[in-house]
Amino acid sequence: MDFSIKPIDAKTGLAGVKTGCIAVGVFEDKKLSRTAQALDAKGEITAAVKSGDISGKPGSTLLLRGIEGVAAERVLLVGLGKQDGVTDKNFQSALQAVAKSFSGIGATDGALALPLDLVAGRDAAWAIRGAVLAARDAGYRYDETKSKKEAEPTGVRKMTVLVPAEDLALAKSAAAQGQALANGVELTKTLGNLPPNICTPTYLADTAKKLAGEFGFNVEILDRKQLEALKMGSFLSVTKGSDEPPKFIVLKHMGGKQKDAPVVLVGKGITFDTGGISLKPGANMDEMKYDMCGAASVLGTFRAIGEMALRLNVIGVIPACENMPSGRASKPGDIVTSMSGQTIEILNTDAEGRLILCDALTYVERFKPAAVVDIATLTGACVTALGHHNTGLFTRHDDAHDALAAELLAAGKATGDTAWRMPIEDAYQEQLKSNFADMANIGGPPGGSITAACFLERYTRKYTWAHLDIAGTAWKSGAAKGATGRPVPLLTTFLINRANGKKS
Incomplete structure (x- = not known):
C-alpha cells in the first residue's frame, strides 16, 4: 500500500476531501470525534450513531455512503472506546479496523482522519506509525513458494493521512519511519x-x-x-x-x-x-x-x-x-x-x-x-x-x-x-x-x-x-x-x- 501525508485544507476542511473513503472516529457514549463532527453538517452521522448502528466500542465500524455535503464517496465510522479514556490498545484496535475495512471496500484510495492526539502520552507521530503498520500488516501476503501467486487484494491501495498543516513535517517523518519499520x-x-x-x-x-x-x-x-x-x-x-x-x-x-x-x-x-x-x-x-x-x-x-x-x-x-x-x-x-x-x-x-x-x-x-x-x-x-x-x-x-x-x-x-x-x-x-x-x-x-x-x-x-x-x-x-x-x-x-x- 502507498502512503502519503496531506495537510487539511484550511478552506474546504475535511468535508472537501475527495477520496473513495474517509475514516473518522466515534465514541461509546454516542458522541462524535471532532473529525466526525466536521463531516456532520446535515446530522446524518449523528443519526447513525444515535440509532445504535455502531456501538463505538474499539474497532467497531460502520460504512456510510453519500453523506450530504461530503466530497468523499464513503465515510467509515470507527469506534474509539470511551471518550475520556482512549488507550493505546483502543486506538490500535481502531487503526486495525480501518485497515481491514479499507482492504475490503470498492474504493482504491482512502483517507485517515482520526484525531491523532487522543491517547495520553502519545503524539501524532506515534499514531501515524501505528497506522502504517496496521495497513501494511493487513496487506501482507506470503506466496513465495506457491506456483500461482495470490490475486492482488481489492480495496484501498493508496492511503492518505490527513493532518493539520502545522504537523506536516513531523507527520511525514513518522510515516517514513513507519514504512521502514x-x-x-x-x-x-x-x-x-x-x-x-x-x-x-x-x-x-x-x-x-x-x-x-x-x-x-x-x-x-x-x-x-x-x-x-x-x-x-x-x-x-x-x-x-x-x-x-x-x-x-x-x-x-x-x-x-x-x-x-x-x-x-x-x-x-x-x-x-x-x-x-x-x-x-x-x-x-x-x-x-x-x-x-x-x-x-x-x-x-x-x-x-x-x-x-x-x-x-x-x-x-x-x-x-x-x-x-x-x-x-x-x-x-x-x-x-x-x-x-x-x-x-x-x-x-x-x-x-x-x-x-x-x-x-x-x-x-x-x-x-x-x-x-x-x-x-x-x-x-x-x-x-x-x-x-x-x-x-x-x-x-x-x-x-x-x-x-x-x-x-x-x-x-x-x-x-x-x-x-x-x-x-x-x-x-x-x-x-x-x-x-x-x-x-x-x-x-x-x-x-x-x-x-x-x-x-x-x-x-x-x-x-x-x-x-x-x-x-x-x-x-x-x-x-x-x-x-x-x-x-x-x-x-x-x-x-x-x-x-x-x-x-
Whole structure:
C-alpha cells in the first residue's frame, strides 16, 4: 500500500476531501470525534450513531455512503472506546479496523482522519506509525513458494493521512519511519515463513549480505573452521548432526559516533529444530522452521534501521545452524566446552538454543557493548507462562539492568509489541547443577523459561544484558499460521529511543 501525508485544507476542511473513503472516529457514549463532527453538517452521522448502528466500542465500524455535503464517496465510522479514556490498545484496535475495512471496500484510495492526539502520552507521530503498520500488516501476503501467486487484494491501495498543516513535517517523518519499520517486519515474517529447505543457515547469511549491500552495513560470515579456531565447542555441538554448514553472522550498522559503545542484538538462528537425539514429537514439528525467528527479527530490525539511517551504533550477531539427529549428533550425557571455557553437560539435545547463544554471548564481549539483547524462541515453558500475548523479558536485578528492562518494556508498550518481565534469581541457578560438568543445559520442568535464562546469564556478566524469549509471540498456529514479525517493532523502537537519547 502507498502512503502519503496531506495537510487539511484550511478552506474546504475535511468535508472537501475527495477520496473513495474517509475514516473518522466515534465514541461509546454516542458522541462524535471532532473529525466526525466536521463531516456532520446535515446530522446524518449523528443519526447513525444515535440509532445504535455502531456501538463505538474499539474497532467497531460502520460504512456510510453519500453523506450530504461530503466530497468523499464513503465515510467509515470507527469506534474509539470511551471518550475520556482512549488507550493505546483502543486506538490500535481502531487503526486495525480501518485497515481491514479499507482492504475490503470498492474504493482504491482512502483517507485517515482520526484525531491523532487522543491517547495520553502519545503524539501524532506515534499514531501515524501505528497506522502504517496496521495497513501494511493487513496487506501482507506470503506466496513465495506457491506456483500461482495470490490475486492482488481489492480495496484501498493508496492511503492518505490527513493532518493539520502545522504537523506536516513531523507527520511525514513518522510515516517514513513507519514504512521502514513495516519493511523490517515483513522481512522477518517472510524469513520465518519460508520452508527450512530454503531458509537454511546459508540463506540467512546471504540475506545479511544483501542487506549489507543495500544499506552499507559491514558484514562478516564465520564458517566452521573459524568457529573451531574460536573454540565455540557449545555452538558446534549442535551442528554436528546436520549436513548444512553452520554460519556465524556479524552485521554492523555504525551510524553513531565512532567512540560510542554499540548496542548488540543476538538472534537465535536454528533454521530447523528436530530436537536432535532428544527427538520432538512428529505433530506440528513443521513449525520448528520458526526456531530461527530470533535471527529473522535481528535481520528485520537491521532492515528498518538501515532504511532510517539511524544515528546509533548497532551490531547484530546470529549463530545459525540446524539441529538434526544422525550418527554424528550430540547425545544426552555428552559434555562440551563453551567458548568461555565453562563445561556443559547436555542432558537434553532439544535444549539447543542456549548452547548456540552462550558462545555468541561470549563472542560479543569483544565489542565492549553498551547493552546486549538476545532474542530467541527459547522455551515452550515461556508459552505456558505468558501465552501468546507477551514476550518474556529476563534481566538481572540491579540498577543498570532495571533501566534496560524499563527501556524495552516501554518500547513494547509503545508499539503494542509487549513484553513482561520475569525473574532471574540465584535460587533458580541451583537447578542447573551437574555432577559431571560446570552446569547442565536444562534444569527440569519447574520454571523452565527462567532456568534457561539463568543458563544464558552465566555468559553475560561482563556487560548489561537482557533476554527476550519469543517462543509464544514469534508465530501463530492453526488457520492463521504464520510468522508475526515480532519483536521487530519493540527492538526498532528501543533503538530509535536510544538514538534520540531517551534512556531510563
